[in-house]
Amino acid sequence: MRKLALNDEILLSVEKPARYIGGEVNSVMKRRDEVAIRFAMCFPDVYEIGMSHLGIQILYDMFNRREDVWCERVYSPWVDLDRIMREQKIPLFALESQDPIRAFDFLGITLQYEMCYANVLQILDLSGIPLLAAEREEDCPLVIGGGPCAYNPEPLAAFFDLFYIGEGETVYDSLFDLYKACRSEGLSRREFLRRAARIPGIYVPSLYEVTYHEDGTIASFAPTEEGIPAVVEKQVEMNLTDAPYPEAPVVPFLKVTQDRVVLEIQRGCIRGCRFCQAGMIYRPTRERSLACLKEHARRMLENTGHEEISLSSLSSSDYSELPGIVNFLIDEFRGQNINISLPSLRIDAFSLDVMSKVQDVRKSSLTFAPEAGSQRLRDVINKGLTEEIILQGADEAFHGGWNKVKLYFMLGLPLETEEDRREIAHLADKIARKYYELPKDHRNGKCQITVSTSFFVPKPFTPFQWASMFRPGDYLGYAKTVNHEIKAMLNQKSIRYNWHPADVTLLEGVFARGDRRVSAAILEAYRQGALYDAWTEHWNFDRWLRAFEKTGVDMDFYTLRERGLDEQFPWDFIRVGVTKQFLKKEWQRAHEETVTPNCRVQCSGCGAAAYRGGVCVEGSRKVPQAG
Amino acid sequence: MKVRVKFRKQGNLKFIGHLDVMRYFQKAIRRAGIDIAYTEGLSPHMIMSFASPLGVGLTSDAEYMDIELRTPVSSVEAVAALNRVGAEGIEVTGFYQIPEGKAGKAMTLVAAADYTLRFREGRAPDCRWQEAVPSFYAQEQILVWKKTKKSEQEVDIRPLIYGMRCLPESPDTIFLQLASGSAANLKPELVMDTFLGTLGIKPPPFAYEINRCELYADTGTEGSRHLVPLSGLGTEIL
Known part of the structure; x- marks a missing residue:
């Protein structure tokens, strides 16, 4: 039996002790003395959230295929255990071996959302790793960050030894090999980092220096040593079909958020919505072949025993073999009582048909994400969804028996007006009218339309990276406008409205486009007790305000300022394929309310074609090959 | 065919709650390829009931679960299959045919x-x-x-x-x-x-x-x- 890091008394006094015991089916055990590299892979949130993340599952599987690497998992201890570990000075441990993280070679932390930054410090702190990379000694684990937030790593630069920019499939092998070589040569941590920085995609913040203009914007950003690249190249796996994919993911004992097999059908998105970071940084769009997906689906269901399978992608409807994979799943697995979940499908005749086969129409709801209320603003954000398409989709759905509709919008978009906000209510009302146009005997009671708005946060590497944000009072005013207008609608009793709080948005905004100076505020807020900021019950904006004030970091500088077209951004040293020039042009076109066609309709020359693959070469794929 | 499964819950698995043990077996039965029967209706679920929930922190040598099979399988094969796909700490020790009818349910017995x-x-x-x-x-x-x-x-x-x-x-x-x-x-x-x-x-x-x-x-x-x-x-x- 594996000896646990926590004793019975602790485990029986905390909520859900199963979070901390490991031993799940398909978790990987190796012998400590038989591996050269021990890697602790961390999602800095609670177990049920962290275990639901596909990226970690892919890397966990890929790393453990190497005989010389043992990759284990670690998540944020929940607040109850966090307190006990501090009181009793218990070091944070990995789930598989239950060994302290401090003894590992690497601690990899995935950065999926900004509100986990305080938890990053919690992980380091409980592990007994100095929070500042500069204070770490030779035998400390190397702390490496990755994931979407690593596309602007600067607010966290002080806390990480390295960042991996892009998709994990490509250069981890080189990094591990380099690490082994450096260790056998007895080289220092510093020397390893110096060499690692030359691997494409690896960013070592301590080897770069930033200077600032008097107005606070960046004057220069450059390596401090010869031979360190000035530009860090995003890593992309260009052959997804043959890339490693976990055949036997870990099966948690606890019910986690994503308690199912997840089949990633493609990466990237052809749409080019101007607010969407994922749509830009994961370019070019690449698909997995239908044959490999079928094989993965079968094996993963067999090896996990999950009773549900879900497709994963940014926009499943754009997958070129969607009918093929959906029909396969239905034909193959419906008879085995396996649920099929089809998120991110555009509502049309095909999707309604397959959804009626895989779900209970009366209980389930349809989701539209128009993102903006008016056609004008939808053109500004390049959301190619028209009112006509939405109403037609809703009409077909109502005829098909659905009566619940969810609508997602953003507020606080650049160039948004009061009228655009009111249009949200009008659109919801028009959808309700469609429903009540049905003959009474075709209706299934009242329809339920749920309108949700979130406040827009401008992200790096998007055409809206130049946009300014607003004050909390402004944001709440926008939500009030929508609420007020909905109450004035004919069908207001069929429409429910939810909106998010505004203060979290501001903090996200600071982190998303922050620079190295923001790290002081993060450190201070953590010292004052910030933790689990993504959880409403633990969120405390005043604590953050105090931390910003104490450290003299001006939030407004990062949120309220509209950035000049020629400003150098903290993240400009990263090359993602999509060029700054293209983003500028898109920012311009947003002002002109001009739509840019998607990648399959026409190439707009975003720059991702430099990767020579995916949707960028689809046209030529159809050309018959000679010989 | 109605079947009673006997299993041990030992070691670190004493920290797994009753509902999670149920979920564990739902998945283990699929992995083992045992052809279990489902309820009728819009959202079918496995026909499975437990004799007596065990509190978190307790170990056990004798937990019981009743299931219903669509395709019969021998006790020896079923025990081997469930243990092959199982987690350390849960060990299936018996697989018995029991009489049909509600009166024989482990929970009520x-x-x-x-x-x-x-x-x-x-x-x-x-x-x-x-x-x-x-x-x-x-x-x-x-x-x-x-x-x-x-x-x-x-x-x-x-x-x-x-x-x-x-x-x-x-x-x-x-x-x-x-x-x-x-x-x-x-x-x-x-x-x-x-x-x-x-x-x-x-x-x-x-x-x-x-x-x-x-x-x-x-x-x-x-x-x-x-x-x-x-x-x-x-x-x-x-």
Whole structure:
């Protein structure tokens, strides 16, 4: 039996002790003395959230295929255990071996959302790793960050030894090999980092220096040593079909958020919505072949025993073999009582048909994400969804028996007006009218339309990276406008409205486009007790305000300022394929309310074609090959 | 075909709650390729019911779950298949065919349970408590205050204790046979707390390590008790 890091008394006094015991089916055990590299892979949130993340599952599987690497998992201890570990000075441990993280070679932390930054410090702190990379000694684990937030790593630069920019499939092998070589040569941590920085995609913040203009914007950003690249190249796996994919993911004992097999059908998105970071940084769009997906689906269901399978992608409807994979799943697995979940499908005749086969129409709801209320603003954000398409989709759905509709919008978009906000209510009302146009005997009671708005946060590497944000009072005013207008609608009793709080948005905004100076505020807020900021019950904006004030970091500088077209951004040293020039042009076109066609309709020359693959070469794929 | 599965829940898996054990078996049965029957209707679920939920922190050598098969499978094969795909800590030890019909359900049959109880390291009372066990058990009446939703009342737990003694082979381990199930149920901690109370000892929190050793049905008639392990009501599938 594996000896646990926590004793019975602790485990029986905390909520859900199963979070901390490991031993799940398909978790990987190796012998400590038989591996050269021990890697602790961390999602800095609670177990049920962290275990639901596909990226970690892919890397966990890929790393453990190497005989010389043992990759284990670690998540944020929940607040109850966090307190006990501090009181009793218990070091944070990995789930598989239950060994302290401090003894590992690497601690990899995935950065999926900004509100986990305080938890990053919690992980380091409980592990007994100095929070500042500069204070770490030779035998400390190397702390490496990755994931979407690593596309602007600067607010966290002080806390990480390295960042991996892009998709994990490509250069981890080189990094591990380099690490082994450096260790056998007895080289220092510093020397390893110096060499690692030359691997494409690896960013070592301590080897770069930033200077600032008097107005606070960046004057220069450059390596401090010869031979360190000035530009860090995003890593992309260009052959997804043959890339490693976990055949036997870990099966948690606890019910986690994503308690199912997840089949990633493609990466990237052809749409080019101007607010969407994922749509830009994961370019070019690449698909997995239908044959490999079928094989993965079968094996993963067999090896996990999950009773549900879900497709994963940014926009499943754009997958070129969607009918093929959906029909396969239905034909193959419906008879085995396996649920099929089809998120991110555009509502049309095909999707309604397959959804009626895989779900209970009366209980389930349809989701539209128009993102903006008016056609004008939808053109500004390049959301190619028209009112006509939405109403037609809703009409077909109502005829098909659905009566619940969810609508997602953003507020606080650049160039948004009061009228655009009111249009949200009008659109919801028009959808309700469609429903009540049905003959009474075709209706299934009242329809339920749920309108949700979130406040827009401008992200790096998007055409809206130049946009300014607003004050909390402004944001709440926008939500009030929508609420007020909905109450004035004919069908207001069929429409429910939810909106998010505004203060979290501001903090996200600071982190998303922050620079190295923001790290002081993060450190201070953590010292004052910030933790689990993504959880409403633990969120405390005043604590953050105090931390910003104490450290003299001006939030407004990062949120309220509209950035000049020629400003150098903290993240400009990263090359993602999509060029700054293209983003500028898109920012311009947003002002002109001009739509840019998607990648399959026409190439707009975003720059991702430099990767020579995916949707960028689809046209030529159809050309018959000679010989 | 109705089947009763017997399994052990040991080691670190004592930290897994009852609902998670259920989820564990739903997935394990699929991995093992056992063709289980589902309920009819819009959202079919596996036909599966457990004899008696085990509290978090307790281990067990005798947990029972009843399922229904669409395709029969031999006991030997099924036990091997479930253990091959299983997690360390859960070990399937039996797979028995049981009679059809609702009356035979494990959940309704449970009448008694065996437990062994030890003190966690460093938490045993500092006295020869073992010597007091026989006289405690010899009492005709053992009154305890039990809290109900509305009030507190004194009840006699002695009729619900069917056996209590220190194990000859391991004198620091106490064996208890107690009423269990929906008709009458007595928890081993309560018996032990009451016993130690008579010695003037208030045990510290988390004092006991408890293992459930068997679950019984009562096949006796006319008030005479005849306890049979739940597995004893089924037959091996060849």
